[in-house]
Amino acid sequence: MHELGIIQNIFKVVEETAAANNLSKVSKVYLKVGKLRQVVPEFLQFAFATVTKDTIAEGAELVIEIVPVMLQCKACGNKFAEKSDLPLECVACGSTDLKIIAGKEIVLDSIEGDKKNL
Numbered sequence: 235m236h237e238l239g240i241i242q243n244i245f246k247v248v249e250e251t252a253a254a255n256n257l258s259k260v261s262k263v264y265l266k267v268g269k270l271r272q273v274v275p276e277f278l279q280f281a282f283a284t285v286t287k288d289t290i291a292e293g294a295e296l297v298i299e300i301v302p303v304m305l306q307c308k309a310c311g312n313k314f315a316e317k318s319d320l321p322l323e324c325v326a327c328g329s330t331d332l333k334i335i336a337g338k339e340i341v342l343d344s345i346e347g348d349k350k351n352l
């Protein structure tokens with residue numbers, strides 16, 4: 235289950251961000267997940283609940299946004315969203331020499347929580 239490893243990495247960033255912002259409690263965690271990662275959101279939720287147990291993010295809501303796949307044509311530089319019909323080719327020049335520029339990432343977008351009372 236690679237979702238657990240993903241969440242462990244994300245949680246490190248959550249903890250650092252919470253500490254940097256003086257949060258005593260994390261209530262929401264916004265995650266951006268590229269479509270190509272093919273993660274199962276339910277597994278991510280389960281892993282998140284497991285990893286955050288007994289931490290400042292225990293019980294926090296995990297909000298997952300799936301990032302669509304974006305491609306760039308190496309021939310003409312055109313950028314476009316993935317089409318569902320194959321073969322994949324540049325919509326501008328028809329080249330099939332494409333690179334993926336979005337859709338593989340897993341990043342922490344932002345967190346919400348309560349500030350410490352100083």
Ligand SMILES: [Zn+2]
Binds near residue numbers: 311325327328
């Ligand atoms: Zn092109």
